[in-house]
């Protein structure tokens with residue numbers, strides 16, 4: 001079928017019917033961006049039929065930068081023994097949560113490197129302490145590669161590790177580390193992460209334990225459009241399987257382009273055709289639209305303001321995304337490779353959502369609506385240079 005016929009079928013239907021891999025490759029390769037965005041927005045309104053866009057007040061905590069995995073696109077990690085390594089104390093982590101509580105936050109996203117010097121008790125005791133002292137904060141902690149690292153140190157299976165962590169108070173897992181679930185790409189940019197099946201297996205184990213998870217995707221490694229659809233297809237297939245078992249599976253999907261400024265991967269590819277590595281704004285928007293169209297069994301698509309800036313994130317809300325992400329407060333992993341501003345106030349998120357034509361709604365980690373304060377009433381009274389990344393659409 002041609003891209004024109006596929007888009008006609010999508011736009012004229014009020015059903016969320018399944019698109020095949022071949023149909024989405026055809027759309028990816030040939031459909032004009034504005035038509036893709038319009039079709040994806042039509043689908044977004046079938047999934048979430050309101051004019052609302054959700055966001056989360058949360059904080060990222062990168063508790064350690066020690067890591068043995070050496071991903072080529074990562075500028076955050078330091079190998080064991082390096083003089084710039086750090087691991088935050090329980091007190092430092094708790095202080096960050098106190099600051100989150102002060103702004104009414106509901107979730108921490110805690111992830112770091114694979115640090116073999118931390119034993120299992122360190123993780124369990126940390127979760128118990130956080131659960132006891134910060135009972136209103138959801139603890140979304142430790143991405144699949146960290147779970148695998150803990151399993152290696154403890155000699156337990158990843159399922160056993162997850163079971164213990166859940167008992168200690170863990171609410172969910174960050175979706176990080178999926179990057180591109182295509183073996184040829186993964187073995188090139190992050191060979192120690194192992195086969196794509198590993199990430200999917202740990203996520204499935206977590207989902208079947210009732211832990212909250214999300215799916216991520218990094219584009220721009222020189223992969224083909226077919227590879228990108230393969231990544232989406234792995235997620236869609238797993239989501240079908242988990243739904244058959246009666247679990248919600250991935251709450252959402254978020255993609256962003258690899259950051260190339262300061263890492264090994266960027267240096268390795270410097271001087272090569274820029275269009276073969278990384279991904280610009282239109283490429284990103286095309287991918288957001290395709291993901292909304294292809295992932296018929298994932299409820300929410302997030303826009304990525306930290307990597308694209310608020311202006312492109314606003315455009316993503318017109319390309320199938322229905323969630324503006326979160327405040328983050330700090331982030332050190334992606335930002336180490338070249339993005340600039342990785343914290344947004346609730347005011348900035350609400351302003352961006354409103355100016356894009358939507359109604360902002362606070363949510364929690366499970367996409368349950370929370371009471372939404374009117375942050376726009378508390379606009380900064382001192383007028384100064386606007387943050388460079390808050391580019392208004394209208």
Ligand code: SF4
Pocket residue numbers: 067068069070071074075076077112113114145
């Ligand atoms: S991306 Fe994560 S796993 Fe890879 S090197 Fe960085 S901290 Fe380690």
